[in-house]
Amino acid sequence: MRYLWMGMLSAFLGGAAGFVHGEAAGTNKAFFLPKSPVAAAYVLGRLSNPELIAAPRGEFVYAALLQRAGLARKYRVEALNGLAKLRQTDVLTELLAGLTELDTKGATAEPVLHDLAPLLLQSDGEALKAKSATLAQLARAAKVPFTRQLAYAALLTVEGADGPTWQQTSAHPGQFADLVSGIALLRDPHQRAAFHPQLAALLQTAASPEVRRAAIRSSVTLPGSEVEVFNTLAGLIRSGTERAPAIAALQKIPRSFWSRDQLEPLATSLVAYLQTVPVEQRTAPEALSAFQLATDLTALLPTETAVTFGRTLRSLGVSVFVIRTIPEQMLYDQSLIVVPVGKPVELVLINDDAMPHNLVITAPGALEEIGSAAERLPPTPDAQGRLYVPHSPLVLHATRLVEFGQQARLSFTTPDAPGDYPFVCTFPGHWRRMNGTLAVVDDVDAYLASHAAQKTPQITEWKIEELTPALTKLDSGRDWRRGQELFTQLSCASCHRIGNEGVAFGPDLTAVFAQFQNDPRAVLRQILEPSLVISNAYRAFDFELADGEEISGLIVKDDGQSLTVQSGASAALTHTFAKAQIRTQQPQRSSLMPVGLLNQSSAEDILDLLAFIRTGGTPAEHSHPR
Amino acid sequence: MEKLLSLAGSGLACLAVLASVQAAQPDLPPGAHLAVVGNALADRMQFDGWLETLLYAKYPQHDLVCRNLAASGDEVATWHRSENFGSRDEWLRRVQADVVLAFYGFNESFKGDSGLAKFRDDLTRFIKHTRATNYSGKGAPQLILFSPIACEKLADPDQPDPTANNERLRAYTAAMAEVAQAQQVRFVNLFEMSQRLYAEAAERGQSLTFNTFMLTEAGNQRLATAIFQAVFDEQPPPQSLEKLRSAVLDKNAEWHARYRTVDGYNVYGGRSQLSFPRAGKDSEKITNYEVMQEEMRQRDVKTANRDRRIWAVARGGDLAVDDSNLPPVATFQSNKPDIAPFLSGEAAIKHMTVAKGCRVNLFASEEMFPELASPVQMAFDTKGRLWVAAWPSYPERRPTDVVADKLLIFEDTNADGRADKVKVFLDGLNCPTGFQFYRDGVLVMQAPDLWFVRDTDGDDRADWKERVLMGMDSADSHHTANSMVLEPGGATYLSDGVFHRTQVETAWGPVRNVDGCIYRFEPRTGRFERYAPYAFLNPHGRVFDYWGNDIITDATGNNSYFGPAISGHLAFPAKHADIKEFWARPSRPCAGTGLLSSRHFPAEFQGNFLNCNVIGFQGIFRVKVTEDGAGLKGETIEDLVKSDDPNFRPSGVGVAPDGSIYFLDWAKPLIGHMQHHIRDPHRDKTHGRIYRITYTGRPLLQPPPVDGQPVDKLLDLLKSPEDGLRLRAKIELGKHDRAQVIAALQLWIAGLDPQDQDYPHHLTEALWVHQWHNVVNQDLLRQLLRSPDYHARAAATRVLCYWRDRVENPLDLLAAQAQDENPRVRLEAVRACSFFPTAKAAEVALLALDKEADPSQPDYYIKYCLDETMKALDPYLK
DSSP states (O other), X not given: OOBOOOTTOOOOSTTTOOEEEOTTTTSOOEEEOBSSHXXXXXXXXXXXXXXXXXXXXXXXXXXXXXXXXTOOHHHHHHHHHHHHHHTTOXXXXXXXXXXXXXXXXXXXXXHHHHHHHHHHHTSOHHHHHHTHHHHXXXXXXXXXXXXXXXXHHHHHHHHOTTSHHHHHHTTOHHHHHHHHHHHTTOSOHHHHHTTHXXXXXXXXXXXXXXXXXXXXXXXXXXXXXXXXXXXXHHHHHHHTTTHHHHHHHHTTSOGGGSOHHHHHHHHHHHHHHHHHSOGGGTTSHHHHHHHHHHHHHHHHSOHHHHHHHHHHHHHHOOEEEEEXXXXXXXXXXXXXXXXETTOEEEEEEEOOXXXXXXXXXXXXXXXXXXXXXXXXXXXXOOTTSOSSOOOOTTEEEEOOOBOTTOEEEEEEEOOSSOEEEEEEOOSTXXXXXXXXXXXXXXXXXXXXXXXXXXXXXXXXXXXXXHHGGGGGGGGSSOOHHHHHHHHXXXXXXXXXXXXXXXXXXXXXXXXXXXXXXXXXXXHHHHHHSTTSSOOGGGOEEEEEETTSXXXXXXXXXXOSSEXXXXXXXXXXXXXXXXXXXXXXXXXXXXXXXXXXXXXTSOHHHHHHHHHHHHTTTSOOTTOOXX | OTTTSOOTTTHHHHHHHHHHHSXXXXXXXXXXXXXXXXXXXXXXXXXXXXXXXHHHHHOTTSOOEEEXXXXXXXXXXXXXXXXXXXXXXXXXXXXXXXXXXXXXXXXXXXXXXXXXXXXXXXXXXXXXXXXXXXXXXXXXXXXXXXXXXXXXXXXXXXXXXXXXXXXXXXXHHHHHHHHHHHHTOEEEOHHHHHHHHHHHHHHTTOOSBSSSSSBOHHHHHHHHHHHHHHHHXXXXXXXXXXXXXXXXXXXXXXXXXXXXXXXXXXXXXXGGGOEEEXXXXXXXXXXHHHHHHHXXXXXXXXXXXXXXXXXXXXXXXXXXXXXXXXXXXXXXXXXXXXXXXXXXXXXXXXXXXXXXXXXXXXEEETTTOXXXXXXXXXXXXXXXXXXXXXXXXXXXXXXXXXXXEEEEEEEOTTOSSSOOEEEEEEEEESOEEEXXXXXXXXXXXXXXXXXXXXXXXXXXXXXXXXXXXXXXXXXXXXXXXXXXXXXXXXXXXXEEOTTOEEEXXXXXXXXXXXXXXXXXXXXXXXXXXXXXXXXXXXXXXXXXXXXXXXXXXXXXTTEEEEGGGGOXXXXXXXXXXXXXXXXXXSSOOEEEXXXXXXXXXXXXXTTOEEEEEOSSSOXXXXXXXXXXXXXXXXXXXXXXXXXXXXXXXXXXXXXXXXXXXXXXXXXXXXXXXXSSOTTOXXXXXXOOEEEEEEETTSOOOOOOOOTTOOHHHHHHGGGOSOHHHXXXXXXXXXXXXXXXXXXXXXXXXXXXXXXXXXXXXXXXXXXXXXXXXXXOOHHHHHHHHTOSSHHHHHHHHHHHHHTGGGSSSHHHHHHHHHTOSSHHHXXXXXXXHTTSOSHHHHHHHHXXXXXXXXXXXXOHHHXXXXXXXXXXXXXXXX
């Protein structure tokens, strides 16, 4: 009928010809594959990666293996060989065909394009040369920038720095930028280094901004010219030319090449720049990268200068508060947010609820007035496109209506007058229940000390005893992807690295199961009770300094003279001070990790998270979406 | 004794063992507490009360306490309840059980041979556990185990052949007998007992069940008598026990209201913990839990008060039930003190803005008819009268409420668009969330059961009722099955919202669900299945269009979806993936929907989707519906009606026989379930309005008579362009004899003019009448599957899906539909494939892809539906 007879396979089942035996899996399980290419691609598209790997080989399966994201490279190689054999071509032909087809899928295909890039660039030079026309076509016309850059890199591999491609391309800024970007992809460091004169020239006088940006990115991949490039980039940053790409590129240069005499001028320039950035834009990627670099630079400065810079940077920093809605409860997850007077803050409202919600900050005592006024409003957006936000001086700040899964940000400077400023959802019917207080105070610490934290409703304060019986379900049916999502959602990734994910502030969790003798209960208990075992490297300290400043955090650096203490996952939260400045130093009894991170999770979610952690962040062979 | 208390399939030796193990009669000490656990068989016993009555009569001095803890769908190891309901053990402890009567095995039996081993284990564990637990404080309980009854062979051709069920039930009964013997537990074989009773009844031309497995009241009486004889080896008392039984039923009703309280999620579940200020802002808060548990204590006391009357009647006397001893329930203030004053029904019209050319008039209000409070659903009967479910006790009745919910009939005898008379068809209800006409009566939803209610003497008051479905959950009364509609083929639709744990027993096995779902119910056959298993929060609206496409609306977000795409089969507990909305609604939430089909209104109104929105925008949206590939899409056009009266809450909309639009106004300042305390004193219980919209300058329709018309006249009404009239004609046809209708229908088909542009629709209506009467017509089906009109082909594909077990080569027929040139037809084919548990069905569904112009970017709905069908078929592919 309509189903492929796969020559190598042993039998059909049931006469319907829909099944073949799964030889590759080494099992007798039947494998369903339609004959129509369209239907086959659809069916293969539904398989998980392990299922696809186990699928009996044939043209459709090879094509899928070549293009599927998240597979080990050996399957790509197998697929290329298989396709070349079946179609009686060669591997490079199939690779180029695969790249061309992947490219039509746009940005979603980029991870696989990256994965295939080394296979192309390692190809035999003569073979590549024979494909020059195809490569040139791809370099000019591909949809995904990376594909074009890769094609140019392949051409440069064959031609070197002074080949015809360089000559022909330099007159076309778009193509030339792709070509210059392609330099970074070259496999051979010597070959990359050979482009130093050209790139140095382009950094100074590029024909177009895009070519200059490409040169900035590629320049930091040339071995042997790091110091020179550092100085050039530092100059660009100071002059404000292509600041963001230059900052990003500069941070890729190993610190040993950072010129000492450039550090302070560069830091000064970054601080000056940040002071010009409006408060509401200080969390934009460009400003954040400037913060990051300034902080990195500060760490390398002499102590006294560093302290001054550190203080200035902190005063510029923006506090970000994330408020989420609780599904089905018509509540925010926080009822009290405490902020200092007159400081830039950013509130991010993330709506996890199916109903739409907004967040409106009102003048003290105006909750009822604004809530009631909003209920009387017609569903007509105001001038800023917001629904149910009364036009009133009592409304200080307001987000738009946020639908399920969406978020909205409010950036503003907190009022100078201390007080309880209500925040509320003004969607009609919600305000009586869905509100909280933005406490604007002179002294945050004192306020928090005198106000017990308000309890968030509808949470489970999990105890290890309650979850222990469920651990028997850890070994089967777990959803690894869900665990991976949770690792980020539950903020684990904000402080921990696992595999290639997360931020290395707290302990790396890649091998945490091994550290706990593969005992899931022990790992879970540590998550539930973070202070149970605190390794010395992650013990936090409270410092009181001579000038009265109080600092808490992990000691991330001790150079004998001074300490660098980090109080949160962001490098911007680093403080370096001279040991001589320390008045008191107390180890904290509890872990910096908050308790209750799992309180809003179900037992199933917790198991998925554990399953993810157990794999060390590497997809397990037998993980299934639930 | 021995011959009755038999052990199935295990012979006389076992009898000897049993007799030697235990005394022949159970030992019921004075004051013993009896608890009944088990499935619908036991659940139904509380509504008939026969077995209990016999026990009270036998032990008149014992002051027994009986509490029924059974629920439709229960199994010995399955306790499917909403959050924090309390476990079986907790309830047995709460009722201090000394004697446990356990009725299990029916639902378990559908797992067949493969489930037997687990059933034996589960049963053994249950027996050991129960007999090792001291629930009463007086020691472990006595346990009596009852097998399931057999399924009855019924003459009604709509009812399934019980043979296969009985083979399984016999095996499960035998397993129970073995376990009971091994554990030395008293066991009563109801399987054999019921077969004997069925045979005796058949000799008298009677049947004891109405759907092969649920006993009628009379059937329950026979079984109770037989159980009594078996257990006590004596005849029941000869005198009439009706007075005693009525006392028992009164107590059971009170207990049922307590044990199976509606709105449980707000009484004991998650939202019971919501709290609200007692007396204004910043005051101490009071939870739903506190107040609702106080009400539960009142129900406990009311139940105990009724125990006392039973004891008095059992002793030959009587006692007036005195509920003056109820514990108090806390009072508190509203969290919405500033409610707007109520306008009169007439004055409220001045606050309404209607679509150009339209005019509103008041049809009825609580000022005219105090019974009209909180209208939740409406429908016009075949006499053209408006039926309305009134729900003043929303969110649910208090133990001390005097006024109950009702099903009302409004008559407009002079056809002036204003009601003249109201009749109370059904009173004493609690949360009648939905109803729909069926044969000569109505199906009425009152959780946890769906009743079939009739008026047999023509006085417009209900006098006969049967629970035809049991186990619809009501963890949140707001989310209880509502918006009951009829599809063109005669099935009706029930629903659940989030928090619910429904389990319904059917002759094809239990149907369970978690949280939201829409169900399809064929009242004729008793087939009940998950129709749209989707993560609805609270599906309040569904409509079927001229060609049988449905639009489903989830109230909370007012999200409306193209129904065919989300109604493919998925095995429990799977749900369909998120789907796009068919219409970008400007506001939410939605309390009800309608579809405008009336030539009284101009062309631009025809086929409009009507959507009642109650917050922010308080009115009814008009939505123009057009084709969207395989699906439909909506576009907001001029509003039908809106009001600036804050109490205006349109809760339902429909079309009258004269073509005018009627809509309900719930008329409340407070409407939300969770925004205010369940017992907020500002929850209004007295207001309700019905308005009517006509189009100025266009004549009203002259509705032809439907009620009492002969079959051929009714068939001709199927040519009407008005959806409502065709539906009423089919409802009326449903009262007629099947053979007569089907025979006349063939003549009607033969007499149709094939040149008529509506010929494909007339034929489709003929197909739907077949479906309505549960008669398969393969020739007509095949003709319509290849009709020149794609709407008819799609509709026929839907019917094919429901007839799949009775049509030759259904998948071959579907293969043609899957390759149809029209995407709607392909979609219906892909959807239908999900119901076939075979790999071949996946082959057929995949054919639809080959017809896509760009297979890498298929039609949205076809891609969605194919994904869902493949999800359903995965177990047969891997």
